[in-house]
Each structure stands twice: as C-alpha cells, then as structure tokens.
Amino acid sequence: MSLPDQILVVDLSSGRMRREEIPRELLSAYLGGRGLGVRLLRGRHTLSPFDPAMPVVFAVGPLCGTPAPTSARIEVVSRSPLTGTVCDCSAGGRFAWRLRAAGLLAILVEGKSPRPVALAVTSAGEELLPAEGLWTKGVGETVRALSDRGSVAAIGPAGENGVLFSNIMMGEGNAVGRGGLGAVLGKKNLKAITVDGDRTVPVADRERFDRARADVLRLFRASPVIFGELGIAEYGTPALVDLMRQRRMTPTENFRRTVFEDSSAYSGPAIRATYGAKKDGCFGCPIECKKTAEDGRRLPEYETVSHFGALNGIADLHAIVRSNDACNDLGMDTISAAATLSAWGEARGRFLSPEEVGPLLQDIAHRRGEGDLLAQGSRRVAEALGKPGLSMSVKSLELPAYDPRGAYGMALAYVTSNRGGCHLRAYPISHEILRKPVASDRFSFSGKARMIKVAEDANAAVDSLVACKFAFFGASLEEYAELLSGVTGEHRTPQGLMEIGERIYLTERFYNARNGFTRADDELPARFFTEAGTEGEGIDVPPIDRARFGEELTKYYRIRGLRDDGSFPDDGFLERQP
Amino acid sequence: MRSLIRKFGEKLHRDRSIAQGRVGIAAQDDVMVSEGAPDLSRLAADVLSRLSCLGIVAASPSLPFAEFLLRRANADAAAIVPLDTETRTFLHDIPIVRREGFTGDPAVAIAALLSNRKGVIAEGVGIVASGPVTLEQAYIHYSSVFHAAFVKYLLEVLQAGFLLPGEAEAFRDFRETFLRPLTAEGLSFRDGPLDDPEEVLSEIRAVGRYTVERGLVDSFFGNISCRVGQTIFISQTAASLDELAGCIDPVPMDNRSTTGITASSELLAHRRIYEATGAHAILHGHPKFAVAMSMLCEEKDCPVKDCWKDCPNVRMLGDTPVVAGEIGAGGLAVRVPPVIGGPGKAIVYGHGVFAIGRGGFEEAFRSMVDVENRCREEYFRRLDARLQVKYPGVSPP
Numbered sequence: 011m012s013l014p015d016q017i018l019v020v021d022l023s024s025g026r027m028r029r030e031e032i033p034r035e036l037l038s039a040y041l042g043g044r045g046l047g048v049r050l051l052r053g054r055h056t057l058s059p060f061d062p063a064m065p066v067v068f069a070v071g072p073l074c075g076t077p078a079p080t081s082a083r084i085e086v087v088s089r090s091p092l093t094g095t096v097c098d099c100s101a102g103g104r105f106a107w108r109l110r111a112a113g114l115l116a117i118l119v120e121g122k123s124p125r126p127v128a129l130a131v132t133s134a135g136e137e138l139l140p141a142e143g144l145w146t147k148g149v150g151e152t153v154r155a156l157s158d159r160g161s162v163a164a165i166g167p168a169g170e171n172g173v174l175f176s177n178i179m180m181g182e183g184n185a186v187g188r189g190g191l192g193a194v195l196g197k198k199n200l201k202a203i204t205v206d207g208d209r210t211v212p213v214a215d216r217e218r219f220d221r222a223r224a225d226v227l228r229l230f231r232a233s234p235v236i237f238g239e240l241g242i243a244e245y246g247t248p249a250l251v252d253l254m255r256q257r258r259m260t261p262t263e264n265f266r267r268t269v270f271e272d273s274s275a276y277s278g279p280a281i282r283a284t285y286g287a288k289k290d291g292c293f294g295c296p297i298e299c300k301k302t303a304e305d306g307r308r309l310p311e312y313e314t315v316s317h318f319g320a321l322n323g324i325a326d327l328h329a330i331v332r333s334n335d336a337c338n339d340l341g342m343d344t345i346s347a348a349a350t351l352s353a354w355g356e357a358r359g360r361f362l363s364p365e366e367v368g369p370l371l372q373d374i375a376h377r378r379g380e381g382d383l384l385a386q387g388s389r390r391v392a393e394a395l396g397k398p399g400l401s402m403s404v405k406s407l408e409l410p411a412y413d414p415r416g417a418y419g420m421a422l423a424y425v426t427s428n429r430g431g432c433h434l435r436a437y438p439i440s441h442e443i444l445r446k447p448v449a450s451d452r453f454s455f456s457g458k459a460r461m462i463k464v465a466e467d468a469n470a471a472v473d474s475l476v477a478c479k480f481a482f483f484g485a486s487l488e489e490y491a492e493l494l495s496g497v498t499g500e501h502r503t504p505q506g507l508m509e510i511g512e513r514i515y516l517t518e519r520f521y522n523a524r525n526g527f528t529r530a531d532d533e534l535p536a537r538f539f540t541e542a543g544t545e546g547e548g549i550d551v552p553p554i555d556r557a558r559f560g561e562e563l564t565k566y567y568r569i570r571g572l573r574d575d576g577s578f579p580d581d582g583f584l585e586r587q588p
Numbered sequence: 589m590r591s592l593i594r595k596f597g598e599k600l601h602r603d604r605s606i607a608q609g610r611v612g613i614a615a616q617d618d619v620m621v622s623e624g625a626p627d628l629s630r631l632a633a634d635v636l637s638r639l640s641c642l643g644i645v646a647a648s649p650s651l652p653f654a655e656f657l658l659r660r661a662n663a664d665a666a667a668i669v670p671l672d673t674e675t676r677t678f679l680h681d682i683p684i685v686r687r688e689g690f691t692g693d694p695a696v697a698i699a700a701l702l703s704n705r706k707g708v709i710a711e712g713v714g715i716v717a718s719g720p721v722t723l724e725q726a727y728i729h730y731s732s733v734f735h736a737a738f739v740k741y742l743l744e745v746l747q748a749g750f751l752l753p754g755e756a757e758a759f760r761d762f763r764e765t766f767l768r769p770l771t772a773e774g775l776s777f778r779d780g781p782l783d784d785p786e787e788v789l790s791e792i793r794a795v796g797r798y799t800v801e802r803g804l805v806d807s808f809f810g811n812i813s814c815r816v817g818q819t820i821f822i823s824q825t826a827a828s829l830d831e832l833a834g835c836i837d838p839v840p841m842d843n844r845s846t847t848g849i850t851a852s853s854e855l856l857a858h859r860r861i862y863e864a865t866g867a868h869a870i871l872h873g874h875p876k877f878a879v880a881m882s883m884l885c886e887e888k889d890c891p892v893k894d895c896w897k898d899c900p901n902v903r904m905l906g907d908t909p910v911v912a913g914e915i916g917a918g919g920l921a922v923r924v925p926p927v928i929g930g931p932g933k934a935i936v937y938g939h940g941v942f943a944i945g946r947g948g949f950e951e952a953f954r955s956m957v958d959v960e961n962r963c964r965e966e967y968f969r970r971l972d973a974r975l976q977v978k979y980p981g982v983s984p985p
Binding site: 230491504 | 589592615616617618639640641642676677678680703704705706720721722723724725728824825826827835839843844845846847848849850851852853855856859914915916917918
C-alpha cells in the first residue's frame with residue numbers, strides 16, 4: 011500500500027495546520043530533503059532569518075523508512091542567522107523515520123506563535139501543545155518530558171535566547187548543527203516537535219532494492235574507513251584524530267599551528283579506553299558510528315574533540331566531554347562554540363583553561379556577561395575586538411577541524427560552500443586524506459575545481475535522498491540510484507542524480523547572490539595565505555599560494571557556468587528551474 | 589592534465605592491457621583535453637562531454653576476450669556478469685553495447701551506459717571507462733573491466749569451448765605469444781626478517797613494483813605488508829603496487845593509534861596472518877589464472893549458494909588451499925590465517941593469492957609466482973582435456 015507524499019504546513023501565528031500533497035514534478039526534480047527544502051524557500055529566500063514569514067523546512071528523502079542503509083535522516087532548511095546564507099543541516103536518529111511513518115515527507119513551519127509551543131505529529135494528525143513549562147529547560151529535560159510522544163527534536167536555552175550558532179537537537183543526541191537554525195525556531199516560539207508515525211514505507215521493486223542493498227553492504231565491508239578495524243564503525247569519527255595529527259593538519263590554537271602534540275589524549279582509542287565507548291547509531295544504520303559511554307551519554311565527534319581540544323590548546327579528555335555534554339544540552343553547535351572561544355582566546359592573548367570553558371558555555375547560551383558577545387559567533391566577536399583577522403571562518407561560519415593548508419581541495423571547498431566554511435558540501439577529505447574512492451594529491455590544486463564541483467553536486471543529491479555522507483566512503487551514487495529505483499519503481503541513474511544536485515547547488519548560490527554574496531565572500535581567512543602550518547616529520551605545510559588559489563576558484567566558476575566574478579550570467583536562473 | 593593523460597596511457601601500455609597505440613584518454617577541468625589514437629581520443633572526448641566526471645579512457649584491449657564475451661552473450665543481454673570478487677564488489681556487472689545499439693553516434697549510447705556503471709564493453713570499440721573523481725579512476729575502472737573479462741573468458745572457454753569464428757585462433761595467439769613465463773629470477777630481495785623501517789619501506793616499494801613488472805598483477809590490484817616488532821608496515825587503500833612511495837602506513841599491532849585508517853582494506857587479514865603464523869612479510873595480489881581456477885569447484889549437490897563467501901570448506905589446488913571469504917570486513921580475514929601457515933600460500937575464492945615470507949619477501953614472491961604458474965598449467969591441462977573430449981580430432985590451441 012502506498013504512503014502519501016505529503017507536507018504538513020504549520021502557521022504558528024494562526025495555529026492553522028494543513029497537510030498537502032507535494033507535486034510529483036517537484037519530487038522528481040528535487041528528490042526530497044535538502045533539495046525539496048531549498049525549493050520550498052523560493053520566493054521567501056530574501057527574508058531575514060528572523061522574519062516570522064521565513065519558513066523552516068524539515069524534510070526527509072524518498073529512501074527514508076525503507077531498509078536503505080544510512081537513509082533514516084532528515085534535512086532542516088532555512089536561512090542562517092549566523093551567516094545570512096541559505097542553510098541546510100542533516101541529522102540522523104529516529105525522528106526522520108517516524109516522520110515518514112506519519113505519512114509525511116516534510117513539515118514547513120512558518121509564522122510566530124504568541125507563546126511557546128510544541129508541535130506533536132502522529133499518523134492520525136497533529137496538534138500544537140503549550141510549552142511554557144518547557145521554556146528555559148535544557149534539551150535533555152525537554153526530551154524526557156516529551157518522550158511519550160515519540161521521537162523529539164528540540165531547542166535548548168541557546169535557541170530560545172537567539173545564540174547565532176544554536177542547534178536543533180534530536181532526542182537521540184544527534185544535532186541539526188551549524189548555521190543557528192535553533193535560533194530561528196526560538197524566534198518562532200517553537201520549543202520542540204515530536205513525531206510518532208506508525209505506517210510502513212512500501213518498496214516498489216523489492217528484488218531490485220534488495221540487490222542494491224546487498225551491493226551497498228558489500229562495499230561498506232570492503233571500506234577500511236567504514237568497517238576496517240581502525241574505522242568509524244569501531245571508533246566513531248574520533249578515528250580521525252590520529253590521522254589528522256600524522257598529516258599535520260590539526261587546527262591548533264586558532265589555526266596558528268597544525269599539530270597538537272597531546273592529541274592522543276582524546277583519540278578514538280583513548281575515548282574507548284576511558285569511557286568504554288559502545289556502538290550506537292541512527293535508525294537502521296549498519297555502521298553505528300555514534301559512540302555512547304557506559305552511562306548512556308553520547309560521546310563527542312571528531313570535530314568536537316579536536317576543536318575543544320587542539321583548537322583551544324586543551325588535552326583534558328574529561329573536560330572536552332563535559333563541553334560536548336554542555337553544548338548538547340544547551341543546544342549549541344560544538345564547532346562554532348569552540349572556534350569562537352578560540353578566536354576570543356587568541357584575541358585576548360590567552361586561551362581558556364579547561365575549567366573556564368564550562369561556565370562560559372552557560373553564559374553564551376543564556377547571553378550573560380561576555381557570553382552575550384560570544385553568542386554571535388567568531389566573526390562578530392573578532393570585529394568587535396578590532397581583530398577581524400582572528401575569525402577563522404568563511405561567510406561567518408567557523409571552519410571545522412581540517413586545516414586547509416593541508417588539503418587544497420578542502421581549501422577551495424570551504425569558500426565555494428553555499429552555507430559557509432563547511433567540510434561536508436564537497437568533503438574532499440574523502441579523497442585527499444582518506445583515499446576514497448581514490449587518492450588525490452592534497453598539496454596540489456590541479457583538477458580540484460572540477461572535483462569540488464562534481465562532489466558538491468553529488469552531495470547535494472545525497473542530502474536530498476537523504477543518506478549519510480559516511481556511506482560514500484564505501485558506496486557511490488551508482489548503488490544509491492539503484493536503491494531509489496527499487497523504492498520508486500522508476501529508473502534513476504547516478505548521472506541523473508548529479509544533475510539534480512547541480513540544480514540544487516546553483517539554486518542555493520542564486521539565493522545567496524540575491525542576498526548580496528559575491529566573490530569577495532568566497533574567501534579564506536588571510537592567515538592561510540601568509541602563515542605556514544607546523545612542518546616536521548618530512549611534511550612541509552606552507553602557506554597557500556593565493557594566486558594559484560584564485561586561479562582555481564576562477565576555474566570553478568567557469569565549470570559552474572558562472573562569470574569569473576562568481577555571479578550568474580543572467581537573472582533568469584530561477585525561472586528556468588522547475 | 590596532459591601529463592596525467594600520458595602517465596596513464598603509458599601505464600596501460602606497460603601492463604599490456606591495451607593494443608599497441610589503441611587508447612584515447614580525455615580529461616576535463618575548466619577545459620577538456622584529449623590525447624591518443626585519433627578515433628578513440630575523439631570518442632573519449634565525446635563521451636566525456638555528456639557526463640559529469642573527470643576523465644574517460646577508451647581503448648582496444650590487447651586481447652579480444654571482452655569482445656568475444658559480448659558476442660557470446662545472448663542477443664537480449666544488456667550486460668555480462670563476471671563472478672570474480674572484484675566485479676561482484678565494485679563493478680556489479682559490465683554493460684555491453686552492440687553496433688546496432690549505437691544508432692549513429694556511439695558516444696551517445698556509451699555515455700548513457702556509463703551514466704550508470706563504471707565501465708562498458710562496446711562492440712568493435714573495446715572498453716570505455718569513466719573516472720568520476722580523478723583520471724586515475726578511469727584507468728582503474730578500465731583495468732578492472734579488463735581483469736574481469738579476462739577471468740570470465742577463461743572460465744567460459746573451459747566450460748563451453750570456442751563458439752565463434754576466430755576464437756580458437758585468437759586463443760592460440762594468447763597462449764603461445766601473449767602469455768610470458770612468470771618467474772622471480774633476476775630479482776633481488778633483501779634477506780629477512782627486516783628490522784630497519786627505512787629498509788622495510790624500500791623493500792615494500794621494490795617488491796610491489798616487481799609484482800607489476802613481472803605481470804603477476806595489474807598495477808592497482810593487491811596489497812603488501814611487513815611486520816617489524818609490534819608494527820605492521822602496510823600499503824594504503826587504493827594504492828597502486830608499482831607506486832607505493834609515500835603510500836605505506838605504519839600500524840601498531842595493538843591498535844593504540846588509528847593512523848592506519850587509510851591502510852589497505854585487508855589490514856585485518858594481514859594482522860591475523862601475522863598473529864597465526866609468525867610470518868614477517870605478506871604479499872597479496874590477484875593473478876588471473878589463480879583467480880579463475882579458484883572458482884572451479886567440482887562439488888556436486890552442494891547446498892551452499894554464495895560459495896564465494898559462504899563456502900566453509902578448504903579445497904586444494906595442488907598444494908595450495910582455497911578458501912572462501914569476502915574482502916575487507918568479510919570472511920577472508922577469518923578463513924585465510926588458519927590455512928596459510930603450513931604451505932605459506934592460500935587462494936581466496938574468486939579473489940586472489942596471499943603468500944607469506946617467514947623471513948623477507950622472496951619466499952612470498954616466489955610462492956605467488958609458483959601458484960600462478962601452477963594454476964596456469966592446470967588451466968591449460970583441463971582445457972586441453974576438455975577440447976579433446978568435446979571436439980575429437982580438433983587440435984587444442
């Protein structure tokens with residue numbers, strides 16, 4: 011039996027809610043997830059992120075609810091109050107699956123509730139619940155209070171108080187991170203959403219689907235990054251700590267250096283030994299890269315340990331884990347929080363001690379004292395202190411834990427990312443460092459413009475299916491196109507998915523251009539062009555050649571069909587899109 | 589880009605997988621460039637212009653096996669399905685396109701198939717392969733299709749004989765002219781066990797290169813390691829055996845560091861072999877006759893269906909044990925270590941050969957040469973016997 015492809019439109023101002031069929035041609039052209047969310051922003055993409063009319067779209071993909079590996083994910087799309095760009099974030103857990111099982115592909119939230127509310131969705135219908143009693147509560151307490159209503163997505167005090175890098179947290183501990191979409195929900199007075207669907211998702215061609223699924227799982231088993239004995243299934247993403255140290259590209263002390271000598275204190279093996287890390291994962295995921303402590307606490311990811319560690323010069327694993335706990339409960343992005351503290355530390359000439367971090371995170375979330383400034387992210391902090399060069403961000407989004415001087419594709423991808431300094435839009439670390447699907451020369455720009463473009467398109471499609479990027483350390487769109495064909499019964503090819511990805515990527519860039527973003531915003535912090543990383547062990551980490559970087563960026567624009575200044579050749583792009 | 593095109597064109601010539609001068613390679617960054625035989629270079633560029641990827645290799649293989657497989661396939665077949673492990677895992681199947689499917693410009697039909705798979709066999713053209721991320725990928729995918737077609741054709745001929753005009757003659761040429769004696773003679777190996785890391789790295793690079801230069805394996809297939817105390821020095825995943833400089837990871841036996849996350853997908857198998865045998869060196873490759881012969885099983889009424897991964901038995905090919913098991917986190921890391929210690933070598937069903945050195949690499953290398961030579965001999969012995977039975981009076985090739 012088929013499941014409706016519906017969207018729930020929630021007007022928080024009036025309290026009215028309606029379910030609508032999503033036009034088939036939209037799903038065909040944008041798949042779901044990120045693509046659908048970006049398409050649904052059209053017409054409102056120039057509104058202020060905090061304008062009540064600005065929608066926030068929660069969208070799953072066509073594979074959600076099926077046994078397609080790593081596909082129980084959701085994308086949340088809106089405009090970022092931190093960066094001003096279009097912003098999408100992907101999260102796992104169980105929320106996405108239960109939303110799909112309620113007969114929905116998406117929820118679009120607009121307007122502003124006069125008082126705090128929570129949205130509760132089931133297969134039978136939806137309602138807005140009073141949430142005054144939950145307001146000011148941490149994510150953990152909120153999730154516990156709503157747990158009998160299914161899977162929960164909630165904001166914490168950071169989102170309520172407009173912290174520009176506040177998250178929406180999934181009840182299972184996953185984060186809708188980067189970009190501050192928690193604050194957008196906070197401005198709408200929406201504390202939480204619960205979903206509790208109970209319907210099953212049909213698969214049109216079971217034999218084709220099962221064959222593709224077996225192919226995917228075989229590729230997972232063949233991938234050392236996924237199921238290798240040193241891979242992410244065993245150690246989670248902190249498996250990267252030792253590798254980044256060895257490659258001399260660990261951002262250290264606000265990117266002043268690229269080696270943190272004490273990083274083994276929070277490596278994958280150290281976390282396992284200290285916390286007895288157990289495997290945990292998103293719904294139906296065979297990889298189970300999430301790790302939990304024996305007491306059930308969700309343990310930190312690579313970016314978190316590295317940024318609360320090396321970036322702030324801290325080697326105390328327990329302090330790092332406490333910072334992660336605090337951010338998760340307050341509802342804050344760990345990358346931006348740690349990077350903002352690091353920029354602040356360098357600006358005032360002293361990085362924080364482990365004991366100072368916890369109280370300051372509380373101050374940020376509650377906008378108290380110095381926390382009020384820090385809540386605005388590193389770019390605004392550095393500017394306020396008269397040292398704008400100390401914000402290690404692109405388009406105001408703080409850079410994650412891969413120093414661009416150690417991977418030139420990553421350097422390029424940071425600036426071409428439509429949501430700002432993000433590693434996941436093109437994820438060239440996959441080939442520059444992890445050698446998947448093949449290796450590329452990390453210290454060369456040769457060919458990188460095309461590689462980044464191709465990967466951005468592919469990942470836009472992945473975010474629209476919605477699948478986990480980690481699946482693509484083993485599988486490729488070839489196998490996922492087959493999974494999609496099996497689910498829908500319509501033949502899809504990887505090249506067809508790439509074309510959809512390209513449409514999504516250009517749409518995002520067009521939105522950004524309409525909001526004033528130009529080539530001048532596609533720029534790395536000056537430090538990377540003037541200061542070397544930390545050389546040694548036969549590895550030289552020179553500053554990036556600015557002229558060569560600019561040349562490759564121009565190539566990228568040409569490959570994208572843009573002008574050399576990164577602008578669109580005409581104003582009619584959106585009108586030509588479905 | 590042009591230097592890369594030339595590099596991979598030369599590698600294809602060196603590993604003897606393309607007919608002399610019959611390759612065209614196209615690659616694109618902000619502009620497209622192509623080089624090689626004019627017709628194939630043009631085809632590669634035309635295909636590439638229709639796809640979102642970095643590069644295309646179009647070449648006439650040095651052996652007509654892919655073409656024969658296409659012509660032997662049922663008229664309505666859209667693909668051939670080799671059953672070796674590499675194909676099962678990475679290619680899934682190999683689309684074929686016949687001349688009548690070209691309907692004008694062959695690039696259109698070939699690009700349509702490459703939009704869904706990594707490599708294609710095109711009648712009268714050869715093998716066309718794509719590289720979505722790098723040009724090297726197109727080279728790898730070409731090699732993979734060539735390897736898969738080679739192994740599948742050996743098995744088909746053994747099972748069904750020659751069916752097409754010209755097959756017997758071509759196969760005779762292959763046997764008498766193309767195939768060269770495999771030998772370790774003239775190579776120099778360091779005595780082991782090795783204990784100096786610099787010597788280890790140098791020896792691994794040299795032995796990796798030997799396996800390619802002596803025709804034991806194609807460039808991309810295989811992995812190699814050496815144990816020094818509590819450290820395994822092992823080739824990285826997706827590393828070419830003839831280009832291992834900078835591509836060897838030191839991995840501690842006790843997993844106290846995860847730097848080796850980029851090590852070969854067979855790291856676990858190597859570790860367990862070291863633990864089980866006390867060996868100091870391991871060489872793993874995919875020599876084609878060994879792969880083909882490992883897939884021949886004479887068991888009758890066996891209940892195991894996916895024998896390549898589920899067969900629990902240890903078969904013998906001469907004095908070499910054959911076991912089943914998937915690569916990576918699949919079963920070969922469980923099934924190889926218990927059987928390899930005595931004979932010093934083992935074959936994994938449809939996959940390749942593991943060989944150990946209890947001192948240095950010489951024993952491992954000679955074992956791999958020996959296994960492939962014996963499999964080659966046994967293959968032709970069976971083929972000769974089969975052809976004489978089926979076609980009495982016709983001389984075997």
